Amino acid sequence: MxxxxxxxxxxxxxxxxxxxDQVNRxxxxxxxxEEFKPLRLMNGLYLQLHAYMLRVAIPYGVMSSRQMHQLAFIADKYDRGYGHFTTRQNIQFNWPQLVETPDILDDLATVQMHAIQTSGNCIRNVTTDPFAGVAADESVDPRAVCELLRxxxxxxxxxxxxxxxxxxxxTGATADRAAIKFHDIGLQLKRGADGQTLTDIWVGGGQGRTPRIAQLLKQNIAVEDLLPYLDAxxxxxxxxxxxxxxxxARIKILVASLGLDVFAxxxxxxxxxxxxxxFDGVTDTLARIESRITVPDYKLSANADEASQSLASKRAADPAFDAWVKTNVFEHIQQGYRIAVISLKPVGGIPGDASSDQMRLVARLAETFSSAEIRVTHRQNLVLPHVALQHLHELWMQLCGAGLAESNVDLPSDIIACPGLDYCALAKARSIPVAQQLSSQLRGREANNNLTGLSINISGCINACGHHHVASVGILGLEKKGVETYQITLGGRNNLDASVGEVLGPGFSADEVPQAVNQLVDTWVQRREAQESFSDTYDRVGKQVFAEAVYAAP
Amino acid sequence: MLLHSDGRVELTLPEVPLATNTVVCGGTDPQSLTTDVLRQPIIEIQFASAADGRGYSVARHLRVTLRYAGTLTASGSMLPDQLAYLYKAGFDQVVVDETLLLKHSAEDWLAAHKRCCHDRPYGTQSYSEAAVSGRASVWQQRVSG
Structure with a gap:
């Protein structure tokens, strides 16, 4: 990093x-x-329903064990012993005192961390592929450009x-794990014919009350032109x-109102x-950044075949370990290594929350097994990006002891949820209890069915921080006549084939949501062809089939 | 008072040349500015509110796109905490009038001005922008070692 x-x-x-100085004043x-608000926001400090909330930047989702230890320390010293990892690869502390926030920033600065521009009407923390630099399907490692933009x-x-x-x-990979088409600007890095880095620029994507898929603004920008072009x-x-x-006020509205051609x-x-x-010398700056990104000392196993065979036999002997490897472990660019995703979605848990003890354990495990490096995903999970094959089983066993070994990455119970009405001043409905109930209900089904290809995202209001628009099954909390109501959208995708979910029909009470989701999953399983994703099935069979199943139920 | 990006302070607003400034609203489309405007020795950009950042881009457009070489003056609604940003964006001077002094005392303004012009570093640094008083940007400092 x-x-x-x-x-x-x-x-x-x-x-x-x-x-x-600003807090003192x-x-x-x-x-x-009124004057303090834009100043505190540009340092990540919100005033929420019950308390201040401090959003700490984890630039492009990359951090060290030392930094994770410090986050645990902050959670214990200034908060209530936990933190919440967000869809933008940051962490939020929900209970800081205003008077202590400068001390928190001092403590963060000792480990090269800060809360700069995690809020406010400015350029926020840049996000990227949580597998950046190690993904098997990557053509350009985006981290140096991320740091340049930071x-x-x-x-x-x-x-x-x-x-x-x-x-x-x-993103610099074939699969988009950063949802670039739902950002104000999405950058797709690729290799040119001569091996040089080129960038395609997508503009005007976003969620909120007016979801838009980004449009292609410019192709094949050379590195030396990137900042001047983005500046323009x-x-x-x-x-x-x-x-x-x-x-x-978002750029998506400007692009839509002017038209892409006029904007361009x-x-x-x-x-x-x-x-x-x-911008003279920007390529030198980029090269300098690249030289300051540490690369792990990958050690080829003395006997790679032996490590593979040992892993295979452990998987055969332990179905729970096998299930975890299947769902939570991903191909690595380096032979003999894997990417391990640590789910922060335990059954009945709060998506993205981690206790200080869990943070410390992940920090220690990263030191032991992953070159002291950790990533945060936009699905609110954590990643150990450099795990040798022979360490996977030991890693898993230690995660099991801390409630961190849920084998559900990219399965329906890997739910994204915003903090909702439990914390947020903007929310209209609670997100967390709905997520907790759904994860308990769905986790059982995942054991018996292959449910890969169905995502559930929950937002507590139309601002869509829970990314409901881009889920297979999106759940949007609303308030109608003083009652929390949940609208369901179907067919969203946040990959390069981006799509915005369509509203299924009339909303549901919190109690009715689990039943409705069950019927949607049933319908998908019945109508699914081969390994089709939920949204592909939805596009093929149409909304009516799902609506009938849900609304015809007694 | 009139605060200058080179660190100088004029405690009393000069009536001339301010009265003859060419005034441009922060919301002006800079592409509509005529060559006549560009010949003026001073262009004053007025900020409608401290949260409205269009004036920064008008200033930047004048400097880097239209190559305006005269004096850029900021006026209107601003906060002392924004002085460093104004100077870094290319403003040469900031008008602190009676309205602004009712919101923040002269001491507050002078303290902010001192922080960004004299107490280095204090929120005045950025990577790609030259800091005030001719100080190099972080990227320039790295190149020069």
Missing amino acids: YQYDKLDQALVDARTREFR RLAGTLTE QWSTGMPEFSYLPRKFKFAL VMRVYNLYGNRDNKYK AKVEAEFTRADRSR
């Missing part, structure tokens, strides 16, 4: 001191809440008071984006005319 130099550290330290009353956007004056928040996602995109958005209505022409005009001297 990327290692700070003294200039990176100085910048974070300066920002921490600045925030302490707020506590003294010389800053009003540096470019950090403390960038021009793009810190945008019409609305702004999110980048990157951002300037056009900053100048022309809607500022009168926050619900029409404005960007092109800015790109071709602007003085680029600020």
